[in-house]
Amino acid sequence: MIKIVILGAGNVASHMFKAFHASKTVSVVQWYNRNLKTIDKHKNKVDVTDDLSALIDADVYILAISDDAIESLSEQLPFENKLVVHTSGSSSLYAVDKKQNRGVFYPLQTFSKSANIDFKDVPICIESLKKEDLPILKQLAEAIGSKFHKVNSDQRQALHLAAVFVNNFTNQLYRVAHEITESQGAEFDILKPLIKETANKIETLSPYLAQTGPALRNDKKTIKRHLKQLENKHHKAIYNLLTESIKKTYGR
């Protein structure tokens, strides 16, 4: 049984607690949060604490806390030479204090408080300063059914940045589409099968090969009509920039 302590109580921490608590090969021996109220309701399932000096012995300490808090919290840990990992996509491996064995356990997925997460759909990017710490991180990923990927810091940070494009920015395009359809009283829901197919298509085709549409064809007539339809300046700017980007990609 691998013993872990979870520190933090945000979305990632809460989903991880749930998943590890349900696992058969990992035991969450303690849950720390600076505000005990947030995690107090779990005290029948796990030892909860808001006192760093009361942290108990474990194989791995998971800092599922905000990027800015990693350095100071890891500095305050009352022990040395333990495997301490953060869960951030963008923070350096070295954000963890140097008196610990440093590592990263970054789940690359979007977490909402309400929605249930199946960790089999959550790739975990793992990294450790000491090579001998990798196997236990792999075991942690496997314990919750996740695929793991050994990446270095540059790769992890590239993935984190790329995730902003495919998640936050894509979602904003959905939002713009919602505004466009609503402005004419059309149902946004009619677009949902297309949204799904766009995501599914790249399972078998690279994004490069999956592209279609007026920008790819450099169909000036349609592009001009679309720009005329767009009343919102902001939407127009997005249309222009992404049309140019597609034309550039395909040398149009």
Add this chain to the structure above:
Amino acid sequence: MIKIVILGAGNVASHMFKAFHASKTVSVVQWYNRNLKTIDKHKNKVDVTDDLSALIDADVYILAISDDAIESLSEQLPFENKLVVHTSGSSSLYAVDKKQNRGVFYPLQTFSKSANIDFKDVPICIESLKKEDLPILKQLAEAIGSKFHKVNSDQRQALHLAAVFVNNFTNQLYRVAHEITESQGAEFDILKPLIKETANKIETLSPYLAQTGPALRNDKKTIKRHLKQLENKHHKAIYNLLTESIKKTYGR
């Protein structure tokens, strides 16, 4: 049995032929294309022709041809007062020649030549000048398992424009993400579960409520780090514009 003639031989025409040919309530009585070679291989299943004057009698004529060809082809049809529909998202209902009963049968989906299409995932936007022509268009949609949506021209054109955002532009964001990950030797595939979840999330949440990430939080530190990571000017411009767009949406 509803009798239809399909005109054209592109992706939409080919997928529609296949779907209608398999249906039990619609009979494709003829397939026209100006170049007979493209459709000749189907002549054991359907009467094929490249001669407009040889078009036979049917209940509906489906012009699954490029936008620019709708006017001239419909003008050349050797009959009058028949239900003639085009399949374009952006062309006017009035692109069909006025001596016919005009209509639209617009499948809102991305079609590739190779990929199989299940029409239950293809919403059909229908429109007709004469109200009495709507029921037969509904029956056509139902015959291939599609949901139909009665929309007016403004709504259809808004959907077509919105489709460019959720399909072509989203796919271009996938492409940029691919370039970013590749530049660091990270696997693009690690992003695929996130891409799917981003699309799935809006089944239950509006795009407005589904948003997360540094732009939403106005997390200046992360935004600054991301911009520093982006070496490609073009990617930087997209990052800036969509970050601004998100901030604007949420009043940040």
